Amino acid sequence: MLDTRTLYAVLVLLYLLFGVQQLATWRLRYGGSPMLLWALSNLAGFAANGLIGLRDRIPDFWSIIVANGLVLLSFGLMWAGLRRFAELRVSWRLVLLAPAALMLLLWQVDAVGRNLSVRILLMAALLAGYSAACLVDAWRAQRREPLRMRYAAMLAFALLLLVMPVRALVTLRLGAPTQGYLSPDLTQALVTLMVVLTVLLWNLSIMSMSHERLENRLRGMAYNDPLTGAYNRAGFRNLAQRQLQRSARDRQPVSLLLMDLDHFKRINDHHGHEAGDGLLRGFVEAVQQWVRPGDLLARYGGEEFCVLLPGSQASEAEVVAERIRAGFEQLRLGGALAAVGTTVSIGVAELPTASVDLEEALRRADQALYAAKHDGRNRVVLAAPPAPGGGAQ
């Protein structure tokens, strides 16, 4: 048999443990302000439920008025942390004034403060409101920044949103529990159990959500070039290698372009390093328009870029390369970069069927690029196929 008092003790302990753990995490400079708000939310939950647990041993002012105010504050801080995490504005007035207004109401209006059924209905409505707000905000944030673990947080809010109306309906039909929140009856025990489970789910999901975000950002830093946003060499190698495995399995052709901006040193010398940076960014932005979404564009070195073209034979890759070459020759960037422009030389290599040898393809594309530079720049050169017996695996 579920025991309400034991479950309540577990709930109070969980709030305390998560609150202290999140506070320590925040002190270690991890998680930022959302982590602090969630820690405070848990500590408010701890204080609130601790006071409720002391009912009949302490004055009603503390176990009813202050405790309910803290419950609302705890939910408000949870919501505020969630909005901060999603980089949305927080309405501090609502988070702080709502508990104050509730406490005033419970204190001044006896019909509410002294009537447990009315209190339960009121709190169920308020907490359902916060849970709905959290669910909607999490849903919106998920569309901007998908995080797998945010679904677990949404499940916690959905559970709360389900429990609150059920609780209100049970109170309306059966009346308030005889001994308040700690009544030993099954309904009260089940409600407490559901709250324990949602507190667990919510807290585990926020820690995992923070880890997931950090991991995504670190991976982004490791695999992306900060100047242009294109993949860097490491990101390209990783993704290209996986793409080659897929293409080899499906026996699909793959080609590679190696591109080098012409006389780039002169751009830096004549217009300054910042103009050079702007041109590199402009080049990447433009090339992204000229290739397909599934093609892999990377900054391979200073002013050297490459594109992996899955599904393209050499002749098709040559057409893409020519589009880039001609497009870049015509490209005029706006603002301070209006007078800055150059051309690009491109080497094209098709990988032998089912080859996964990226290095060999890069070597041949590099030789073709060298030939393009040697022949006067601003041109596309197709690499010779590899010698029979070499390269393909």
Ligand SMILES: Nc1nc2c(ncn2[C@@H]2O[C@H](COP(=O)(O)OP(=O)(O)OP(=O)(O)O)[C@@H](O)[C@H]2O)c(=O)[nH]1
């Ligand atoms: N602005 C800027 N310049 C860079 C960056 N990375 C490399 N460079 C410059 O790119 C220039 C490359 O010069 P070179 O290798 O001599 O080649 P180039 O002048 O383009 O001549 P060719 O390739 O032979 O046509 C160097 O001056 C580098 O300093 C960068 O991130 N930003």
